[in-house]
Amino acid sequence: MSAPRIFLYDSTLRDGQQTQGVDFSVGDKLAIASELDHLGIDYIEAGWPGANPTDDAVFAAAPSFKRARLVAFGMTRRPGRAAADDPGLQRLIGSGAPAICLVGKTWDFHVTVALRTTLDENLRMIEDSLAACVAAGREALFDAEHFFDGYKANPSYALACLEAAQRGGTRWIVLCDTNGGTLPHEVEAIVGKVIKVIPGEQLGIHCHNDTENAVANSLAAVRAGVRQVQGTLNGLGERCGNANLISLLPTLMLKLGYETGLSEADLAHVTHASRFVDERLNRTPNRHAPYVGENAFxxxxxxxxxxxxxxxxxxxxxxxxxxxxxxxxxxxxxxxxxxxxxxxxxxxxxxxxxxxxxxxxxxxxxxxxxxxYTYDGAEASFELLARGLLQGLPRYFELDSFRVIDERRWVDGTLVTLSEATMKVRVAGRMRMTVAEGNGPVNALDLALREALLAAYPTLAGLQLTDYKVRILESGAGTGAITRVMLECSDPSRRRWTTVGASTNVIEASWQALSDAITYKLWHDGVKA
Incomplete structure (x- = not known):
């Protein structure tokens, strides 16, 4: 007997955009959607048509997927208004998306307090809205908002909302732990009761991570019989985030043996997908992330x-x-x-x-x-140390001296602090002196050094400084304490490396890390001194 099939629904481009500090552009959304399709996700929720110009532009571009279904997200019709006369619902139908996911209330408290309508009218809103989507030839999904809180408060009404969705012709009914406060044993018990009314082949799960249980709650729901799992890449989402699909995918497939739309080859693409999203957001990947983090193994x-x-x-x-x-x-x-x-x-x-x-x-x-110094996390500096001891390293450049000056001055009517670095460095047998301004001493040093080296080593044009960390050791020593600098760099080949420097002088420590970073790139690019 083959393992049950779990359908995967990604909400990164809608729920994930509600993360503080995340603001996807149209290009970001289209690129991430393409990555999700390549990965093998079944449903990709691209946004809420009519909610903002970005989402309107995404649906106007009509992403064409090879494996996934494009989903437009929205809400049920408003109270007291027919589905045909509700502009929000009609925008969803007119979006061109083959699937529409409607969110509706299933907690009686929300119906009376947030919607300010009657319980019966809310049931009609759910049924009418989904029926309108089905009549328009769309696959309909229903997000049962606050379902677990609603079930605990009034189980008969929460179930009545699901039955209204059934009557409307929905393909999927998704049980949402919207506030993220339900625990795994509660999820499994409640889903077990729901399955007596709604078959598991119609049920999905959508969890938030407010108690650090979103992944565990999703797995508990699957164990209880649901067959669709919703989540976001890297657990993006409002407040504490959503269930992390990056963690769920290998757990479902490798630990629990479920089938998904991903092959073994697709699964080997998961780490890349996780880091791809971080790249688009210009965020440093979480080194401690399960499965895909740099420190996971x-x-x-x-x-x-x-x-x-x-x-x-x-x-x-x-x-x-x-x-x-x-x-x-x-x-x-x-x-x-x-x-x-x-x-x-x-x-x-x-x-x-x-x-x-x-x-x-x-x-x-x-x-x-x-x-x-530390080489835990600064493997590039360790490699240079080892190569220098075992086989020697080319001397790509030799520092004669550098001087860094910080100056606070008016620029175009604004008071700013600029750094200026003057450097003397021997390159290819001749001494070069360069001067560069930067927005800080390390930036100024970097620019001055590259100006000196670029003519001899043009490969450095692609070098980027992606992260800079300073740690004060022995804080009891005050301003005379040793400072450790960790510098992370990348280049167009998507290679990343980290170097380290240490000194009682933060500029000297930064120079050591910078010098190692450039030497590492030149060595690995096969450059001859």
């Missing part, structure tokens, strides 16, 4: 690494390659020889266990961490 303790090298199953719940991620061995003052050897092998420097260089490298790492 990272190993730091020497005991762990030694065991993983023998058999990854000793400290990994699955093979990271199945969802497009990879194993990561961290190096720190807790590292043993196994950590160092594993990371050396990863960067193409294979040594035998008895090679004296391994011990030397371990000691260097531990000594430098006493000075404030």
């Amino acid at each position: 990272a190993h730091k303790g020497g005991l762990h690494v030694s065991a993983v090298e023998k058999d990854p199953r000793s400290y990994e719940h699955m093979a990271p390659e199945r969802i497009g991620n990879h194993r990561k061995i961290l190096v720190s003052d807790q590292a043993g020889r196994a950590n160092v050897m594993a990371l050396l092998d990863e960067v193409g420097l294979t040594l035998t266990a008895d090679d004296p260089h391994v011990g030397q490298l371990v000691e260097q790492v531990k000594a430098r961490e006493l000075l404030g």
